Every structure is written in C-alpha cells, then in structure tokens.
Amino acid sequence: MAQSSPDGDPGTVAPPAAKLDVRKSVIMGVIGLALIVLIFWRVIPQIGSYNEAIDSLQSMTWIALGVIAVAVVVYLAVYGLIYKAAEKSLTYWQSQQVKQAAFTISNGVPAGGAVGLALQFGMLTSYRLSASSATAAITAVSVWATFTSLGFPILGVLALTITGTGDSVAWLGPLGLAILVTVIVLFALVMRSQNLAERVGNAANALVRPLTRRVARFKDLDLAGPIMRFRADMSDLVRRRWKLLTIVQIGIALTQFLILYAALRGVEGWGSAGTDILSAFGAFAVSQIMLMVPITPGGLGTMDALMIQLLVSGGTDKGAATAADLVWRATSYFPQILVGLIALVTWYRRAGQAIATRSVGDQHADGTG
Numbered sequence: 001m002a003q004s005s006p007d008g009d010p011g012t013v014a015p016p017a018a019k020l021d022v023r024k025s026v027i028m029g030v031i032g033l034a035l036i037v038l039i040f041w042r043v044i045p046q047i048g049s050y051n052e053a054i055d056s057l058q059s060m061t062w063i064a065l066g067v068i069a070v071a072v073v074v075y076l077a078v079y080g081l082i083y084k085a086a087e088k089s090l091t092y093w094q095s096q097q098v099k100q101a102a103f104t105i106s107n108g109v110p111a112g113g114a115v116g117l118a119l120q121f122g123m124l125t126s127y128r129l130s131a132s133s134a135t136a137a138i139t140a141v142s143v144w145a146t147f148t149s150l151g152f153p154i155l156g157v158l159a160l161t162i163t164g165t166g167d168s169v170a171w172l173g174p175l176g177l178a179i180l181v182t183v184i185v186l187f188a189l190v191m192r193s194q195n196l197a198e199r200v201g202n203a204a205n206a207l208v209r210p211l212t213r214r215v216a217r218f219k220d221l222d223l224a225g226p227i228m229r230f231r232a233d234m235s236d237l238v239r240r241r242w243k244l245l246t247i248v249q250i251g252i253a254l255t256q257f258l259i260l261y262a263a264l265r266g267v268e269g270w271g272s273a274g275t276d277i278l279s280a281f282g283a284f285a286v287s288q289i290m291l292m293v294p295i296t297p298g299g300l301g302t303m304d305a306l307m308i309q310l311l312v313s314g315g316t317d318k319g320a321a322t323a324a325d326l327v328w329r330a331t332s333y334f335p336q337i338l339v340g341l342i343a344l345v346t347w348y349r350r351a352g353q354a355i356a357t358r359s360v361g362d363q364h365a366d367g368t369g
Contacts, residue, residue: 078248082144120138136234146292147249152285153286157282194228257281260284260307263328263331308325311324
C-alpha cells in the first residue's frame with residue numbers, strides 16, 4: 001500500500017530520508033580537505049602569486065568594493081529564484097530558503113549532498129507540496145544545473161578561441177558538446193513518451209548487463225524502473241517550466257561571473273585597460289567543468305586553479321588573477337553560507353510552530369485537549 005505524502009496527498013510515496021554515513025563522510029571530508037590544501041598550497045602558487053595578490057587587494061578602492069558588493073547581492077537574489085521557476089506555488093522567500101539552506105548543508109558538511117537533498121525534500125513538503133511535486137522540483141533543478149555545467153565550458157572555449165587564447169582547452173569544446181548533446185537527446189527521449197523512456201531504460205540495462213553478470217552486488221540492478229519513475233515525476237513540470245528553469249539557471253551562472261569580473265577589474269583598477277570581458281568570461285565558463293568533479297564542494301580549489309591558469313594564459317597579471325579568484329570565492333561563498341544559516345533557522349522555527357499547531361489540533365480532534 002502506498003504511503004501518503006507529508007501533506008496528505010494519497011498515492012504518492014515519499015522517498016526514504018537520507019542518512020549521513022559518518023564513516024564515508026569523514027573519509028570524503030579528509031580527502032576533499034587534503035586536495036583543497038594541496039591545490040591552494042602547492043598548485044596555485046605555481047600559476048599565480050599570493051604576494052602579488054595581497055598587493056593587488058591593498059590597492060582596491062572603496063568604489064571597487066562597492067561594485068563587488070552590488071554584484072554579490074544581485075547573485076544572491078537570482079540564486080534563490082530557481083525553485084520558484086520549478087514550482088510556481090512557492091513564494092520567492094520559500095524558494096530562497098530551500099536553495100540557500102541546501103547550499104549551506106551541501107558545502108558545509110563533508111559529503112553532505114545526500115543530506116542536502118533530504119533537507120530540500122523536507123522543506124518543500126513543509127510548504128505543502130506533494131511528495132511527487134517536491135521530487136520533481138529537486139530533480140529539475142539538479143538536471144538544469146548539470147546542463148549549465150556542461151554547456152558553459154563550450155561557450156567558454158568559443159570565447160577563448162575568439163580572443164586567441166583557447167588552444168590549450170580547444171579539445172574541451174567538441175568533447176563538451178558531444179556530452180551535452182548526448183545528455184539532452186537522452187533526456188528528450190525519456191520525456192517525450194513512456195514508450196521511448198522504457199526503450200531507453202531497456203537499452204541502459206543491456207549496457208550494464210556484463211557488469212551485473214560479473215558483480216554479485218549488482219545482479220538485481222534495474223535501470224528501466226528508475227527511468228520510468230523519473231519521467232512520471234518530471235514530464236509535466238518540464239513541459240510547463242523548462243523556459244523559466246533555463247533562464248534562471250543561466251542567470252545564476254552569469255551573475256556569479258559578474259562577481260568575478262567586478263573583482264578582477266577592481267584589483268586591476270577600473271581606469272586601466274585590464275582584462276577584457278570575453279577573456280574573463282572564457283576562463284570562468286571553461287572552469288565550470290570542474291563542478292562535474294565531485295571531489296571538493298562547489299569545485300573549491302579545482303575550479304580556482306583552472307580559472308587562474310586560464311586568466312594568466314590570457315594575459316592577466318598573476319597577482320590580479322589570484323586576487324580576483326580569492327575575492328570571487330570569498331564573496332560568493334561566505335555571504336551565501338550566512339544567508340543559508342538564516343534560511344535554516346527561520347524555516348526550522350516555522351516548521352516547529354507548524355508541528356506544534358498540528359499536534360494541538362490533533363489532540364482537540366481526539367478529545368484529549
């Protein structure tokens with residue numbers, strides 16, 4: 001018998017709550033921390049310069065800092081729109097709460113991705129979304145973020161090619177395009193009809209069959225079922241909201257780039273020629289590919305090293321490139337963690353009050369109040 005969703009919607013099954021695997025979290029946390037330290041301690045000093053970065057930061061004007069602050073506010077405002085784009089019944093603040101709280105958990109807890117997903121589900125259902133609607137919204141946001149992480153490096157290669165500095169990453173263009181096209185085509189086939197979704201699932205099972213025959217742990221692996229459920233949850237939402245999801249997701253990436261460019265021009269000096277916007281965008285966009293390497297949260301370290309390298313290769317001063325990256329990372333990370341903590345506290349208080357109210361109502365209904 002199907003369990004009802006948290007808001008009483010029968011016939012939908014709430015996914016099991018994610019549990020934090022302490023052992024795995026510690027191991028992943030240690031590996032991630034070691035890699036971050038290695039990159040910032042050994043790798044970045046070889047391609048950038050911390051000493052020159054400090055000099056560049058000290059030369060920044062109050063106006064430059066103000067421009068960066070405005071860019072950060074714009075980014076935070078747009079970042080929280082994504083769940084509103086996926087589910088129109090949510091208010092803007094509810095959308096902000098879910099997205100910002102998930103960012104804080106996912107980036108503040110080692111291997112906290114699963115906890116972040118469970119938190120998003122809990123928050124969305126507390127806003128009276130059905131289990132299926134919450135699952136669809138979470139999945140849509142994740143899928144569109146993946147599309148952006150795959151698509152932006154292609155645009156970045158194009159930008160660097162136009163500026164004449166894209167030779168070292170030219171191979172990423174065709175590779176990224178091939179992967180993106182494959183993902184979009186498979187996604188479109190699954191969304192188009194139940195028949196096609198079933199055929200894609202059966203094809204996936206055929207591909208992994210050699211593995212399932214050799215590894216006992218995967219002998220019962222079935223990919224067709226999850227693909228069919230994925231389509232059932234997603235098809236209606238994608239048909240209604242794909243344009244808004246695309247606009248907002250691109251807006252998130254562009255406003256994050258706005259912070260980097262404001263930081264870069266701030267340390268170089270707005271009155272100087274400095275790095276042109278196409279070169280800066282190319283470095284930023286190509287480095288987005290590191291978001292697909294889930295070793296460190298948010299590509300921390302890996303994305304920074306690649307971005308600094310590409311900026312320096314394009315003619316940006318080492319100190320300016322390093323300083324701009326550090327300012328970009330700090331201003332797009334710490335304010336967001338703070339907003340996420342506020343979102344968590346306000347949601348927790350509201351959820352606690354709602355639970356208490358429901359409990360009192362249940363007692364009165366049972367005649368025990």
